[in-house]
Amino acid sequence: MTTAPAAFLIRGLHKTFGEHTAADHVDLTVAPGSFYGLVGPNGAGKTTTLSMAVGLQRPDEGSALVHGVDVWQEPLRARALMGVLPDGLAMPERLTGRELLTSLGQLHGLDVAESAHRAGELLAVMDLDGPAERTLIVDYSTGMRKKIGLATALLHGPRLLVLDEPFEAVDPVSAATIKRILQRFVAGGGSVLISSHVMALVEQLCDTVAVMAAGRVVAEGPLDEVRGDRTLEDTFVDLVGVEVGGGRGLSWLAS
Amino acid sequence: MVGVLIGMKLAVLRNTATGGKKAWAALGATAGLTLAVATIVLSFLDFAHPRMLMDLLAVTFALWALGWAAGPAFTGEAPIGGHHFQRQPIPRRTLTLGLLASAMVAVTTLVTLLAFTALVVFAARLSPWAVAVAIPAAILLLLLVVLASRVVSLLFATLASSRLGGVVTASVTAAMVALASFSWVVFIAVYILLEHGFPARVSTVLRALPSSWGLLSVEAASRGDWWGAAGPLAGLAVLAVALFGVWSRLLGTQPITRAVVRGSSAEWAAPRGWAARGDLGLFYLRELRTWWRDPLRTQNITLPVVFALLTALFPVTLDYTGFFPFAGAGAAVMGAATCANLYGQDGTALWMTLTVPGKEKADVRARQLAWLTVFGPMTLAMTVAGVVVHGEAAMLPWALAANLAALGAGAGLLVWIAVVGLVPGPDPHRSKHSPLDHGDVTGQSLLMFLLTSVAILPALGVALAGHLLGQAALTWASVPVAIVVGAAAYLGFGRLAAGRLAETGPELLQLMRTGKRPNAAAGTVRPPTAFETMGAGSRLRMWGSMAVGIIALFPQGLVPLGIKLDGSPDKVWFLALYLPEAWQWPTIAVMILIGLAGFGGMFAVYRAETRRVRAD
Numbered sequence: 001m002t003t004a005p006a007a008f009l010i011r012g013l014h015k016t017f018g019e020h021t022a023a024d025h026v027d028l029t030v031a032p033g034s035f036y037g038l039v040g041p042n043g044a045g046k047t048t049t050l051s052m053a054v055g056l057q058r059p060d061e062g063s064a065l066v067h068g069v070d071v072w073q074e075p076l077r078a079r080a081l082m083g084v085l086p087d088g089l090a091m092p093e094r095l096t097g098r099e100l101l102t103s104l105g106q107l108h109g110l111d112v113a114e115s116a117h118r119a120g121e122l123l124a125v126m127d128l129d130g131p132a133e134r135t136l137i138v139d140y141s142t143g144m145r146k147k148i149g150l151a152t153a154l155l156h157g158p159r160l161l162v163l164d165e166p167f168e169a170v171d172p173v174s175a176a177t178i179k180r181i182l183q184r185f186v187a188g189g190g191s192v193l194i195s196s197h198v199m200a201l202v203e204q205l206c207d208t209v210a211v212m213a214a215g216r217v218v219a220e221g222p223l224d225e226v227r228g229d230r231t232l233e234d235t236f237v238d239l240v241g242v243e244v245g246g247g248r249g250l251s252w253l254a255s
Numbered sequence: 256m257v258g259v260l261i262g263m264k265l266a267v268l269r270n271t272a273t274g275g276k277k278a279w280a281a282l283g284a285t286a287g288l289t290l291a292v293a294t295i296v297l298s299f300l301d302f303a304h305p306r307m308l309m310d311l312l313a314v315t316f317a318l319w320a321l322g323w324a325a326g327p328a329f330t331g332e333a334p335i336g337g338h339h340f341q342r343q344p345i346p347r348r349t350l351t352l353g354l355l356a357s358a359m360v361a362v363t364t365l366v367t368l369l370a371f372t373a374l375v376v377f378a379a380r381l382s383p384w385a386v387a388v389a390i391p392a393a394i395l396l397l398l399l400v401v402l403a404s405r406v407v408s409l410l411f412a413t414l415a416s417s418r419l420g421g422v423v424t425a426s427v428t429a430a431m432v433a434l435a436s437f438s439w440v441v442f443i444a445v446y447i448l449l450e451h452g453f454p455a456r457v458s459t460v461l462r463a464l465p466s467s468w469g470l471l472s473v474e475a476a477s478r479g480d481w482w483g484a485a486g487p488l489a490g491l492a493v494l495a496v497a498l499f500g501v502w503s504r505l506l507g508t509q510p511i512t513r514a515v516v517r518g519s520s521a522e523w524a525a526p527r528g529w530a531a532r533g534d535l536g537l538f539y540l541r542e543l544r545t546w547w548r549d550p551l552r553t554q555n556i557t558l559p560v561v562f563a564l565l566t567a568l569f570p571v572t573l574d575y576t577g578f579f580p581f582a583g584a585g586a587a588v589m590g591a592a593t594c595a596n597l598y599g600q601d602g603t604a605l606w607m608t609l610t611v612p613g614k615e616k617a618d619v620r621a622r623q624l625a626w627l628t629v630f631g632p633m634t635l636a637m638t639v640a641g642v643v644v645h646g647e648a649a650m651l652p653w654a655l656a657a658n659l660a661a662l663g664a665g666a667g668l669l670v671w672i673a674v675v676g677l678v679p680g681p682d683p684h685r686s687k688h689s690p691l692d693h694g695d696v697t698g699q700s701l702l703m704f705l706l707t708s709v710a711i712l713p714a715l716g717v718a719l720a721g722h723l724l725g726q727a728a729l730t731w732a733s734v735p736v737a738i739v740v741g742a743a744a745y746l747g748f749g750r751l752a753a754g755r756l757a758e759t760g761p762e763l764l765q766l767m768r769t770g771k772r773p774n775a776a777a778g779t780v781r782p783p784t785a786f787e788t789m790g791a792g793s794r795l796r797m798w799g800s801m802a803v804g805i806i807a808l809f810p811q812g813l814v815p816l817g818i819k820l821d822g823s824p825d826k827v828w829f830l831a832l833y834l835p836e837a838w839q840w841p842t843i844a845v846m847i848l849i850g851l852a853g854f855g856g857m858f859a860v861y862r863a864e865t866r867r868v869r870a871d
Contacts, residue, residue, distance in 0.1 A: 056606050058761045075612040084610055089603040089768075090682040092541055094548040096518030102525035103537045107611050116525045134517040136548065138684050145684070152607070 005068035007032045007160050007191035008082075013052050013062035015045075022048040024215040025062065030160070030193050030208070032067075035186045037206035037223075038195040039232070041240055045215040046195040047087055050164050054084045066160055080108075083153030085146075087164035087195075093138035097128045097148050100137065101155060108156040115155075122151040125177060142169035150178060154185075161185065163194045167201060179205060199233040213240040256345065260353035261360050264335045283697075284362050285795050286802075291370035294319075298373035298380075309474060310453045312377060313467040316396065319370055320466040323400040324407045325431035326363075337409075337506035351503035358401050368397050374469050381477030388476040388484050392469035395491040399465060402498035409505045418516070421550040425557035432558075433565040465494055516548045534614050538621030546629055549683075551600060556629060559589030560637075567641065577818060579645040580654035583638030584661050584711065590630045591665030592704040596696050597622050597673040602682035603767045609760045616753040622673075623666040623749050631662055649730075652721075653817075656714035656733035663741015664710030665703075667748035672703055674752045677763055679770045705801075708809070713740050715813075722820050793864055800856035808850025816843050 008030035015023045023045040030036045040046050051057035053064040055071045055078070064071040071078040092100055098119055105115025123129040126147040132140075137148060146166060153161055161182070167175050182192050182205070196202050202209060203223065209232070210220040218239045219226050227235045294315050302308050335357050340350055358364070371393040378389035411428075414420030453461070461467055468487035475483030518524070530536040546552045563586035567578040578585075598605060608618050638658045642651050676699050680686070714737035721730030756763070815831045819839065831842035 054610075055612075056609055056761055056764055079610055079612055084606075086606055089606050090601065090684060091607065092545070092601070092604050093683040094516075094518075094545040095541060096524060098521055098524035099518060099541075099544065103541060104607070104611075106526060106531060106537055107534060107614060112525065112527060112531050119525070120521075129521065133521055134519065136516060136518050139515055140684075 009065040014060045021215045034208050035206045036193045037202035037209045040212035044212040082160040083158035085149045085153045085163040091137045161192045203232045211239050256353045257356040260357040264357040287366035291366050294370040294373045298376040313461040316466040320400045323404040347503045378473045385473045385477040389473045396469045398495045418550045418553045421553035422557045425554040426561045429558045429561035534617035538618050542625035555594045559586045576645045579641035580650040582641045583634040584657035587634040587661035588707045591707045592700040595672045595699050595703040599678045605764050615757040619670050619753040627666050652731045653718045656737035657711050660711045660714045660737035660741050664744040665707045667744035670752040671748040674755045679767045797860040800853045804850050804853025807846045812846035812850050
């Protein structure tokens with residue numbers, strides 16, 4: 001092999017729910033060392049695609065390869081290579097952040113000292129120690145839940161991160177921290193795939209973007225190619241093919 | 256407003272009606288309808304004792320009311336509740352009225368109204384004037400039970416978010432369930448009552464209950480005592496208004512601040528020692544921490560224990576302590592029944608197990624071990640204490656065998672049912688202010704109760720054989736038999752559960768995310784079972800057979816058998832023991848045969864239906 005396999009190669013992932021096609025033969029390619037943004041309006045199929053790609057939802061068709069390892073054929077090897085943050089799912093809720101991270105580290109095969117060390121570092125970076133030390137995850141705020149989720153994704157030192165809406169409901173300070181962690185991860189050779197519907201954020205962070213609408217990928221490529229000389233938001237609205245509503249205002253609201 | 260809320264409720268019901276849900280709803284409706292018809296039939300009967308009919312109806316109405324009050328603990332919260340409208344500018348009174356109206360639109364209300372027409376029948380037999388009173392009384396009674404149900408569930412929901420509150424609500428629920436499950440006593444013992452009527456004291460207490468006020472009013476009207484008729488009716492109305500007031504007060508209040516449970520400090524957080532030695536230890540520690548910290552789990556522990564204690568204590572009213580040794584076994588069986596939604600309770604947290612593949616088995620085993628840790632020592636202590644208080648050492652092998660078999664089989668079946676019969680509910684962090692807002696686990700609990708009870712039978716059979724043959728050693732052999740059966744169920748069903756979890760993990764996660772089973776068209780997912788597709792007739796036959804099976808085999812077959820073997824002169828409330836000596840053994844044998852035939856019939860119907868589904 002002359003070229004290294006893609007960090008994440010998604011081919012033909014397809015899922016229907018009854019008559020509704022949530023993901024329509026989706027292809028995505030995340031190059032090693034790239035910061036990849038998947039954008040799309042609500043209900044475009046981003047979460048379904050990512051869930052299938054990381055092995056949390058069984059696809060009707062298609063495959064996902066992490067550095068050449070098939071997620072559905074060789075789950076053990078594939079999962080070791082990637083860290084996952086699903087959007088809005090529960091955790092072992094009656095544990096504290098440290099209890100969760102230390103035991104998860106040991107489940108991943110780290111020894112007691114190493115997992116305690118990594119847990120400590122992650123909690124400090126995410127600002128989840130100190131006063132929040134003994135708070136159970138069930139009592140975390142939405143932003144704290146995102147941060148502990150991200151910590152679980154980073155814990156075992158993956159080479160690929162797949163993060164569904166990592167910045168939603170996260171305060172600006174924490175967001176800046178997370179951005180810095182992710183940028184350093186990419187600078188160190190890791191690859192990141194995030195989904196978001198905050199265009200400005202994707203423009204700021206990502207070098208490659210894909211746009212999904214109604215279950216399909218309507219554009220994929222380097223950021224500058226996809227948006228041309230316009231903003232990503234304008235390109236996005238064009239690509240998704242909808243008219244922006246609200247121009248006429250709402251009849252019963254005073255203008 | 257009222258119309259809008261009714262419309263919303265109907266929409267919710269329409270949108271959430273899946274095959275399995277419909278099946279359970281139909282079962283509930285069938286059972287309810289049967290009970291309602293039985294209530295009406297009762298009101299047509301003639302009794303020699305003058306007060307008898309009224310007392311029996313009073314018991315029946317009290318049971319209906321009890322069912323309404325205890326129901327929400329199993330069925331979860333109402334589909335449309337006050338919290339959905341907290342931020343809307345709707346006056347509280349209007350909102351409560353709307354919610355009440357939407358609560359009235361349900362099969363359960365219809366069935367209950369039907370049952371309460373027994374009051375009208377009762378009145379018609381007395382005088383036409385009494386009927387005029389009976390109709391408003393029946394409607395007021397219906398209003399009362401619906402209101403009571405909502406108020407109780409709201410009060411419970413507020414209480415249950417702390418661990419102490421969990422203990423309180425679970426105890427009250429257990430008391431209601433225990434009382435309701437003893438309802439058959441009244442009807443089995445009816446031939447004693449037929450002669451003597453209810454003891455005067457019982458009768459007085461019964462009539463004082465609000466659920467009997469309708470009867471009082473009707474009876475007074477038939478005597479032409481108009482003040483006596485108006486009084487109880489007014490009482491019902493006042494009570495309904497008061498409950499309505501309480502409900503609308505509760506709707507407005509902010510959720511009470513929860514007693515927040517804290518986790519361990521930094522130095523104690525990491526698993527160490529035995530817990531750090533392997534995956535099993537890591538998961539086990541997580542489970543134990545959850546058992547200790549989660550108010551819902553507190554309820555899961557309290558309910559079975561209180562239920563078992565009360566069940567053992569009820570017969571003490573007849574000076575019978577023979578149930579004491581079996582309180583531990585009873586608690587273990589109920590514990591298995593109330594804890595069978597382990598995965599459903601954790602919600603979508605399953606994704607974390609899926610991201611470390613190959614650990615499913617450790618996860619399942621850890622849940623089994625943790626459940627055993629919680630229920631094992633506690634129920635065994637109850638068994639030993641029960642035998643000591645009862646004061647008959649010969650009962651020890653029986654009680655111990657039953658307890659051990661229930662523990663092993665419970666721990667095995669529990670995880671298996673938790674996986675194959677998972678009931679999705681809201682994620683814990685979304686329902687942390689209302690832990691009662693879980694999925695409807697009634698069917699799951701019933702199934703667990705039944706299966707665990709069956710697993711006890713082999714060991715009790717051995718004990719029985721030992722007793723009949725007069726060989727103490729054989730009686731004691733029931734203990735190792737129980738251990739073997741329990742261990743086999745523990746290992747076997749745990750294995751099955753782990754396999755199923757590894758195989759269908761993503762589907763289970765999807766089920767918890769969306770509350771719906773992935774549709775069959777998706778390929779690998781199983782087609783609907785016979786249980787979900789069978790018609791109303793088959794369903795009635797299947798559950799009817801099961802009910803006959805349970806009642807004939809357990810309370811009227813095996814229990815009197817045990818009492819007779821025990822040589823005890825107590826009759827308690829078992830039909831066989833009231834008959835002449837010569838008839839006692841045949842009656843017990845017939846009851847056991849009827850019971851077995853009932854279960855046989857149930858499986859026959861199910862198998863026939865399964866074959867039909869496969870053929871389709």
